Amino acid sequence: MENLFLHPIRVLRDNYVWLVATTAGDAVLVDPGEAAPVLAVLQERRLRLRSILLTHHHPDHIGGVAGILAEFDAQVIAPRDPRIPCANRHVDDASRIGIPGTELEFMAIHVPGHTSTHVAYHGHGLLFCGDTLFSVGCGRLFEGTPQQMLDSLSKLAALAADTKVCCGHEYTESNCAFALGLEPGNSRLQQRAAQVAHLRAAGLPSLPSTLADEMDCNPFLRTDSAEIRASLSRDLPEDASPVEVFAAVRALKDAF
Numbered sequence: 001m002e003n004l005f006l007h008p009i010r011v012l013r014d015n016y017v018w019l020v021a022t023t024a025g026d027a028v029l030v031d032p033g034e035a036a037p038v039l040a041v042l043q044e045r046r047l048r049l050r051s052i053l054l055t056h057h058h059p060d061h062i063g064g065v066a067g068i069l070a071e072f073d074a075q076v077i078a079p080r081d082p083r084i085p086c087a088n089r090h091v092d093d094a095s096r097i098g099i100p101g102t103e104l105e106f107m108a109i110h111v112p113g114h115t116s117t118h119v120a121y122h123g124h125g126l127l128f129c130g131d132t133l134f135s136v137g138c139g140r141l142f143e144g145t146p147q148q149m150l151d152s153l154s155k156l157a158a159l160a161a162d163t164k165v166c167c168g169h170e171y172t173e174s175n176c177a178f179a180l181g182l183e184p185g186n187s188r189l190q191q192r193a194a195q196v197a198h199l200r201a202a203g204l205p206s207l208p209s210t211l212a213d214e215m216d217c218n219p220f221l222r223t224d225s226a227e228i229r230a231s232l233s234r235d236l237p238e239d240a241s242p243v244e245v246f247a248a249v250r251a252l253k254d255a256f
Contacts, residue, residue, distance in 0.1 A: 020124075053128060110152075137220065173206065223249075
């Protein structure tokens with residue numbers, strides 16, 4: 001579908017609520033952690049909210065749902081998790097989701113790691129990945145293992161290179177600084193860091209990125225990089241597996 005309006009709405013400290021709207025004025029929200037800023041945009045643009053997609057249970061991703069439902073009668077779609085009491089439709093891995101009253105359709109992808117039930121949503125060249133994949137980063141492993149998270153990221157990396165990556169937080173500038181410490185010779189990462197610094201200095205979001213950007217710059221998707229492996233050589237054997245490299249990078253990022 002062409003001519004979709006995609007807009008990140010900044011809420012809380014550094015969260016983004018993603019808004020997708022059609023030219024007919026129908027809208028979908030992803031992970032509304034706060035209601036007031038979202039309602040203001042919906043009302044200003046006179047949009048009809050059809051559905052809310054939730055990636056996981058954390059309050060900064062679902063905290064605005066009740067306030068939004070007080071103003072709009074919308075379907076709330078989420079993974080099966082009792083910690084998301086506001087959902088009225090549940091999805092599993094590979095569930096296809098048609099948005100009522102529109103031609104919009106998304107596919108749910110189960111991506112455990114950050115949380116055990118986390119899902120991403122993919123459709124129309126867009127990937128809403130919550131806190132699983134960040135631009136030049138990935139989420140902390142609160143409920144999963146390094147192997148689970150690496151497998152989840154591999155699922156997302158298999159999508160088309162021009163897919164727009166719509167993450168849940170504005171972390172890119174810090175992520176670039178960390179990644180450059182591991183792979184300072186990566187020219188694409190240097191370019192991405194400069195681009196992000198320019199955008200953030202102008203008060204603009206660094207997102208969406210693309211999967212091509214992430215494959216070139218994101219250390220969590222680059223476990224085969226010789227330079228990253230060399231940076232970790234004091235802590236890892238030369239023949240370390242991809243998951244061992246991933247776990248070492250995640251541990252460094254947790255302490256960054």
